[in-house]
Amino acid sequence: MRPTNKQQFSDEAREHDLTISVDDAEDMHRFIKEVAQVYLVISSIDTTGFEPASIFMPIPSRRESQ
Amino acid sequence: MNKHVPDIAYQSITEIAPRIRSGALSPVDLVEALLLRISRLEPSLNTFLKVWGDSARTEAQTAKSEIESGRYIGPLHGIPVGLKDLIDVAGHKTTGGSKVLTDNIAKSDATVATRLKAAGAILIGKLNLVEFAFGTTGLNPFTGDVKNPWDRTRITAGSSSGSAAAVASGMIPASLGSDTGGSIRMPASVCGIAGLKPTYGRIPRTGVLDLSWSMDHVGPMARTTGDCALLMNALAGPDGGDPTSYAGPVQDFTSGLQEGLGLIKIGVPTNYFFEDSVDHEISETVLSSIDLMASNGAEIVELPMPWVEKGRAINLGVIRPEAVSAHESLLAKYADLYSPGLRKRIQSGFDIPAIDYVRAQRARQWFNHNMSESMKQVDVLITPSVPIQTPMITECTPPDGNMEAGNQLPMFTSIFDVTGQPSHSIPCGFTCGGMPIGMMITGHPYDETTVLRVGNAFEKLTDWHQRVPTDIPVLN
Numbered sequence: 001m002r003p004t005n006k007q008q009f010s011d012e013a014r015e016h017d018l019t020i021s022v023d024d025a026e027d028m029h030r031f032i033k034e035v036a037q038v039y040l041v042i043s044s045i046d047t048t049g050f051e052p053a054s055i056f057m058p059i060p061s062r063r064e065s066q
Numbered sequence: 067m068n069k070h071v072p073d074i075a076y077q078s079i080t081e082i083a084p085r086i087r088s089g090a091l092s093p094v095d096l097v098e099a100l101l102l103r104i105s106r107l108e109p110s111l112n113t114f115l116k117v118w119g120d121s122a123r124t125e126a127q128t129a130k131s132e133i134e135s136g137r138y139i140g141p142l143h144g145i146p147v148g149l150k151d152l153i154d155v156a157g158h159k160t161t162g163g164s165k166v167l168t169d170n171i172a173k174s175d176a177t178v179a180t181r182l183k184a185a186g187a188i189l190i191g192k193l194n195l196v197e198f199a200f201g202t203t204g205l206n207p208f209t210g211d212v213k214n215p216w217d218r219t220r221i222t223a224g225s226s227s228g229s230a231a232a233v234a235s236g237m238i239p240a241s242l243g244s245d246t247g248g249s250i251r252m253p254a255s256v257c258g259i260a261g262l263k264p265t266y267g268r269i270p271r272t273g274v275l276d277l278s279w280s281m282d283h284v285g286p287m288a289r290t291t292g293d294c295a296l297l298m299n300a301l302a303g304p305d306g307g308d309p310t311s312y313a314g315p316v317q318d319f320t321s322g323l324q325e326g327l328g329l330i331k332i333g334v335p336t337n338y339f340f341e342d343s344v345d346h347e348i349s350e351t352v353l354s355s356i357d358l359m360a361s362n363g364a365e366i367v368e369l370p371m372p373w374v375e376k377g378r379a380i381n382l383g384v385i386r387p388e389a390v391s392a393h394e395s396l397l398a399k400y401a402d403l404y405s406p407g408l409r410k411r412i413q414s415g416f417d418i419p420a421i422d423y424v425r426a427q428r429a430r431q432w433f434n435h436n437m438s439e440s441m442k443q444v445d446v447l448i449t450p451s452v453p454i455q456t457p458m459i460t461e462c463t464p465p466d467g468n469m470e471a472g473n474q475l476p477m478f479t480s481i482f483d484v485t486g487q488p489s490h491s492i493p494c495g496f497t498c499g500g501m502p503i504g505m506m507i508t509g510h511p512y513d514e515t516t517v518l519r520v521g522n523a524f525e526k527l528t529d530w531h532q533r534v535p536t537d538i539p540v541l542n
Contacts, residue, residue: 024410031414035386039422041379045429052427 074099075236076534079293082239083141086133093133093144097126097188100146104191104237110218110539111235112210113228115151115161117191122146125188132186141296143186148241150229151192152199153284154273155179162275163195163209163225165403166396176273177305178242178284185300193228193241197408199249199277200389201225202475203462207405211459214257215535216501220456223252223475229287230257235538240288240297244274246281247381248452248479251491254287255451255504258493258533260521261287262294263479264302265312265511266486272307278388279310280427281381281483290531291492291521295319298514314512322519327363330520332356333444335371339478344453351495351503352450358527359448359520367444373436377481380433383426384484390415407464430484437485445516451491451504453477478506488514492521493530500536 007025074082074096085091101119108114129144149155152162154172161167179189194212196204204227205211212227214220215235222231226243230253233241243250245263254261262285269284276282286297298319305311334340334356340349360366393412401409441447457471482489487508494505505524509517525531 024406024413027406028410028414031411032417035382035414035418038379038382038386039418039425041376042383042422042425042429045376045432047425047428047432050428050431050435052424052431 075103076289076532077239078289079141079145079239079296080290082145083143083296086144087138089134093126093129093188094123096144097122097146097190100190100238107235107237107538111213111215111231113194113212113232113235113237114148115163115192115194115209115228116159118158118189122188122190129186129188139186142182142300145187145240146190146238147182147187147297148191148193148229148232148238149179149189150195150199150226150241150243152195152244152275153179153242155189155192158192160192160275162198163206164197165208166400172273174273177270177307178301179273181300187300190238193226193232195227195229196225196249197405198275198393199225199244199246200408200411202247202249202252202472203457204253205459205462207407213459214456214501215538216258217456217499217537219458219460220501221256221459221462223256223452223456225249226253226261226287230254230259230261233257233259233287233289234535236534240286240293242284243287244277245283245285245479245483246277246385247483248476250283250285250287251451251479251489251504251506252475254491255493255506256456256502258502258504258530258535259287259289260291260294260490260492260531261285262298262490262514262517263482263488264298264514265488267308267310267312268488268512268514269298269301270303270305270308270311272305272311276392278385278392280388281385283483283486291490291518291525292320292323294490295323295518295522298518312512317515319514319518322515323522325519325523327359327520327523330359330364330446330516331367331444332359332364332520333367333369333440333447335374335447335449336368337371338374339449344450345455347497348450348453348455348503352448352505355494355505355524355528356448359524362523362527364520369440369443369447371436371440373433374481376429377433377484378477380426380429381476381480381484383422384430386415387418387423387426390418434485437487441510445509446520447508449478449506449508451478451506455497455499456501482508485511487511488517490517490521492524493533494524494528495530496533502530502533
């Protein structure tokens with residue numbers, strides 16, 4: 001659940017070990033609205049069949065010769 | 067010495083290198099001339115965070131001795147290059163333009179620094195940038211704003227602000243920048259130089275500060291397309307330190323430069339990049355440039371791309387959570403050392419649900435599929451680099467500035483950070499107000515050669531890249 005006011009936001013930030021004043025939270029609420037708009041656009045895309053590219057790459061390794 | 071300055075300052079590497087090789091120009095004289103120029107221009111432009119005068123002179127003397135004894139390495143031998151200050155050089159600070167990393171001394175060279183040194187280049191200093199490269203206007207509350215050499219009241223764009231302005235003002239022939247939403251191509255466009263964002267993974271990022279690891283690219287900025295190709299030859303290639311670096315073969319990026327426009331198919335998007343919201347002087351100038359290329363052998367293909375407008379959202383949807391992750395530990399320790407604006411922007415991202423990040427990466431796959439389907443018809447796309455004329459610094463400075471410019475600047479460039487395609491900005495004209503206009507040439511993944519070929523062909527037809535900035539102090 002996303003916080004709906006600056007006090008909730010500040011409280012939640014503290015749970016994430018981030019110290020955010022209530023005043024900061026007001027500014028950040030504006031940024032959060034921008035972010036929400038970004039993901040609104042993304043959510044409108046039908047991505048069925050388009051799985052994310054691999055973000056995990058195994059590191060090649062082998063046993064060292066004795 | 068001074069008589070060389072106007073001559074050398076605005077010459078390309080392609081022009082300087084044969085003179086160095088033949089002994090007609092000594093790297094020592096070149097470095098001295100440019101250091102003098104830097105010392106005189108720097109107070110007006112604020113491009114450098116650190117100039118390594120002593121080591122540059124020493125390296126220049128070494129290069130001179132090597133060349134005189136027949137050990138010429140190649141076209142970068144004895145050429146001064148500046149680095150955006152998020153690239154490590156052992157024993158020197160990498161600050162990222164931040165207060166947080168003021169005392170961060172690099173233990174080893176970034177791979178790109180190692181490769182430039184191996185090619186004989188002289189690392190002349192670290193260049194100003196947006197705080198942690200997270201921004202588009204080029205402004206920085208800690209290190210000061212870089213001034214645009216064409217009009218010092220206007221922004222350079224960013225985040226590779228110093229990298230662009232130092233090249234544009236003739237302080238150095240080339241620099242390195244990085245590009246996550248357009249940070250090489252926007253300042254290249256706005257400052258009137260060439261800037262190449264190569265294919266994702268082409269140039270390793272080992273020893274380069276992360277902003278968004280699946281979008282970050284390192285690339286060259288220089289006076290001409292040909293110079294970018296020379297730098298690519300030194301910089302590209304796999305690197306064990308960067309698992310995302312491309313393991314495939316590395317070609318000679320200069321190999322196609324002289325092939326011209328014959329048989330080249332240029333895609334021109336019919337939507338988004340040329341819509342009414344784009345500044346008319348910019349769109350008309352780019353369309354005229356496309357016409358010029360058509361009359362010189364290129365075939366034009368109009369491409370409807372109705373899905374492309376989603377690209378900027380996908381770019382941001384990936385960058386935000388990755389930037390939060392990249393900064394998490396620094397923020398926990400040094401939140402008060404970030405500028406309030408950047409700190410809040412990063413901290414606001416901690417609330418992004420994991421599913422949104424995964425959605426963004428899925429959308430990226432969808433977007434790349436659409437792009438590769440469209441690109442099947444063409445060799446390159448040509449578009450404007452930025453949609454707006456260069457704003458005044460005061461227009462972009464908080465609290466009174468209109469921050470919208472910062473959101474508009476990357477509307478076009480960020481598309482190709484999403485797809486990872488090679489994308490190159492070169493000058494193609496000027497506004498009525500005398501500011502450079504940039505044209506973006508974007509190719510198929512791993513086909514920098516065609517992008518550079520088209521850029522070089524255009525530069526042969528025009529002289530925009532030879533114009534000299536008009537708002538820098540006259541040096542005697």
